[in-house]
Amino acid sequence: MPVLFLNILKVLFIVLLYLFLWQIARAVRANLGPVGSGRYGRRASEIVLIRGGEGKGERVRLRSSGHVIGRSEQADIPIDDPYASEFHARVGLADDAVVVTDLGSTNGTYLNGRRVGNTPTPVRKGDTVQIGKTILEVR
Amino acid sequence: MTRNLEAALIVAASVIAGLGVAIVEFAGGSWLDAQVALTLITFLAAFGGLHMAIRTWSPSADPLLLPVTAFLTGVGFIEVYRIDPRLANVQRWSLLVAAGVGAWVSYVLRSEGVAVLRRYRYLFLAGAVVLLVLPLLPSSWPLHGATVNGSRLWVRLNLPGLDRALSFQPGEVAKVLLAIFLASYLADRAPAMSVVDRSIGRLRLPEPRYLAPVAIAAGAAFLVLIYQRDLGASLLIFALFIVMLYAATGRAVYLGVGAVLVIVGGVVGYLSFGHVQRRVAGWLHPFADYTDTGYQVAQGLFALGSGSLTGAGLGLGRPDAIPAATTDYIFAAIGEELGLAGTIAVIAAFVLLVTIGFGIALRSRDRFRKFLATGLTALLGIQTALILAGVLRILPVTGITLPFLSYGGSSLLASMTTVVLLARISHEERT
Numbered sequence: 001m002p003v004l005f006l007n008i009l010k011v012l013f014i015v016l017l018y019l020f021l022w023q024i025a026r027a028v029r030a031n032l033g034p035v036g037s038g039r040y041g042r043r044a045s046e047i048v049l050i051r052g053g054e055g056k057g058e059r060v061r062l063r064s065s066g067h068v069i070g071r072s073e074q075a076d077i078p079i080d081d082p083y084a085s086e087f088h089a090r091v092g093l094a095d096d097a098v099v100v101t102d103l104g105s106t107n108g109t110y111l112n113g114r115r116v117g118n119t120p121t122p123v124r125k126g127d128t129v130q131i132g133k134t135i136l137e138v139r
Numbered sequence: 140m141t142r143n144l145e146a147a148l149i150v151a152a153s154v155i156a157g158l159g160v161a162i163v164e165f166a167g168g169s170w171l172d173a174q175v176a177l178t179l180i181t182f183l184a185a186f187g188g189l190h191m192a193i194r195t196w197s198p199s200a201d202p203l204l205l206p207v208t209a210f211l212t213g214v215g216f217i218e219v220y221r222i223d224p225r226l227a228n229v230q231r232w233s234l235l236v237a238a239g240v241g242a243w244v245s246y247v248l249r250s251e252g253v254a255v256l257r258r259y260r261y262l263f264l265a266g267a268v269v270l271l272v273l274p275l276l277p278s279s280w281p282l283h284g285a286t287v288n289g290s291r292l293w294v295r296l297n298l299p300g301l302d303r304a305l306s307f308q309p310g311e312v313a314k315v316l317l318a319i320f321l322a323s324y325l326a327d328r329a330p331a332m333s334v335v336d337r338s339i340g341r342l343r344l345p346e347p348r349y350l351a352p353v354a355i356a357a358g359a360a361f362l363v364l365i366y367q368r369d370l371g372a373s374l375l376i377f378a379l380f381i382v383m384l385y386a387a388t389g390r391a392v393y394l395g396v397g398a399v400l401v402i403v404g405g406v407v408g409y410l411s412f413g414h415v416q417r418r419v420a421g422w423l424h425p426f427a428d429y430t431d432t433g434y435q436v437a438q439g440l441f442a443l444g445s446g447s448l449t450g451a452g453l454g455l456g457r458p459d460a461i462p463a464a465t466t467d468y469i470f471a472a473i474g475e476e477l478g479l480a481g482t483i484a485v486i487a488a489f490v491l492l493v494t495i496g497f498g499i500a501l502r503s504r505d506r507f508r509k510f511l512a513t514g515l516t517a518l519l520g521i522q523t524a525l526i527l528a529g530v531l532r533i534l535p536v537t538g539i540t541l542p543f544l545s546y547g548g549s550s551l552l553a554s555m556t557t558v559v560l561l562a563r564i565s566h567e568e569r570t
Contacts, residue, residue, distance in 0.1 A: 005165075006162075006165065006166055006452050006455065007452065009162050009165065009452070009453075010162070010449060010450065010452040010453065010477075011449060013155075013158065013159065013162060013453065013477075014449060014477060014478075014480045014481060014484070016155060016158070017155065017210075017214070017477075017480075017481070017484045018480075018484060020148070020151055020152065020155060020206075020210060021210070021484060021487050021488060021491070023148065023151075024148065024203055024206060024207055024210075024488075024491055025487075025491060027144065027202070027203050028203055028491055028494055028495060028498075031201070031203070031495075031498065073504075073505050073506050074504060074505060075504075076504060078504075078506070080330050
């Protein structure tokens with residue numbers, strides 16, 4: 001009887017360990033998921049660094065609150081580009097469309113070669129955004 | 140909301156710890172006793188207190204770090220208690236002290252955040268060096284080094300009126316200080332270091348002066364190996380340098396140079412030190428010299444093997460037959476009593492911890508915080524991987540603790556501080 005009892009306890013204990021880990025794993029997964037999944041989940045856009053020294057080819061999943069791009073370490077997407085301003089431009093979402101806004105940069109932000117002003121300008125998939133010497137693509 | 144989830148999970152982890160001790164008591168023939176209540180109270184006090192500290196001073200911190208930590212500490216504590224209840228009594232106090240220090244770190248960083256650590260980097264470097272050489276103090280001084288099992292890692296403080304000396308392993312804390320220093324140093328230098336300006340054929344090399352940190356890392360690690368005879372710490376420090384250099388610059392050449400240096404260092408170490416040769420012999424042929432060099436490795440294998448799928452049951456195996464069962468070989472002890480299921484649960488918890496840590500690093504916006512989170516997580520991950528590989532006979536046994544699970548106050552203190560720093564970084568990233 002005690003042997004059986006102890007065996008049952010053992011198995012129950014192991015089950016308990018896994019239940020606990022399962023809870024954590026679920027929460028970790030929810031935390032790691034793309035920010036803004038759900039509403040934009042299906043067609044989450046990405047910002048891809050095409051050219052530029054550091055972080056070439058790096059992909060950043062566009063989040064609903066948008067990203068500030070610039071030379072500053074505090075920028076959401078810091079780029080190491082001497083021609084970029086500290087806080088150069090902002091790429092964000094407005095009504096499910098990707099938009100880019102210049103933040104009063106010194107050298108300007110270019111969408112497919114055309115200078116962008118300080119009003120949110122819609123970006124379509126495949127368009128290139130140039131900041132200093134760095135080129136980004138929205139996919 | 141998420142903070143309440145954290146609180147609930149911490150209570151659950153504490154209950155698991157208490158329940159485990161209760162099962163050990165049942166197996167030993169006694170019913171619920173004071174030990175179970177003491178365990179439950181200690182865990183609730185330590186992790187509940189830490190939870191309150193983080194709730195107050197870094198309210199947006201990742202809510203899952205502490206529960207995973209509590210889980211790992213709990214599983215380790217059960218096994219330490221099962222092997223030696225006296226050690227578990229000491230460990231209880233260590234846990235409370237470690238949680239207290241963690242809460243204090245959280246308090247110190249409450250207004251300025253980890254950025255304050257970046258400013259004092261040379262203080263941390265000096266602190267780490269002092270801590271690393273502290274065990275070399277002559278044995279006759281009141282504060283002196285001590286040699287245990289052939290490694291000079293311990294510092295003992297004789298206090299009047301205390302019958303046993305207070306002892307600690309300063310190297311454990313030194314690793315965390317080194318990670319802070321490296322993160323700060325690399326946050327300033329990384330952009331210059333990732334520039335490529337010379338190449339030999341297809342091999343692109345960074346400027347020689349940027350390889351200097353690697354040389355310093357190798358030198359420091361080798362000195363630790365020679366003077367303290369500590370294989371594990373030297374490998375860990377070296378791996379930390381290499382991983383952080385790689386993460387900061389994105390240049391795979393550092394990994395290559397690091398791997399070559401590890402191999403060269405390993406061969407030189409093997410040829411010149413008896414203790415390294417013994418470790419390698421025990422690793423390759425544990426049964427050839429079963430009674431001597433292979434004894435610990437072989438006992439660990441027996442424990443893991445006899446544990447089978449679900450183990451002998453808590454309190455029903457013979458984990459005390461493994462040398463260093465409460466420290467380096469705690470994983471084998473868990474394997475014996477909770478089986479493959481228990482060991483996989485432990486590994487899964489570590490994987491979750493490392494996932495959370497790297498997630499924090501990925502989401503940090505500032506370079507220093509990113510590197511610090513990377514370094515601290517890598518430290519926990521590499522240490523775990525090294526000792527598990529040793530116990531599972533993938534690598535020679537390196538003689539380091541399994542973070543959170545092993546008996547030992549210094550290790551627990553260092554690991555707990557690491558987790559609190561990660562929590563703080565995740566808080567700053569969300570505000």
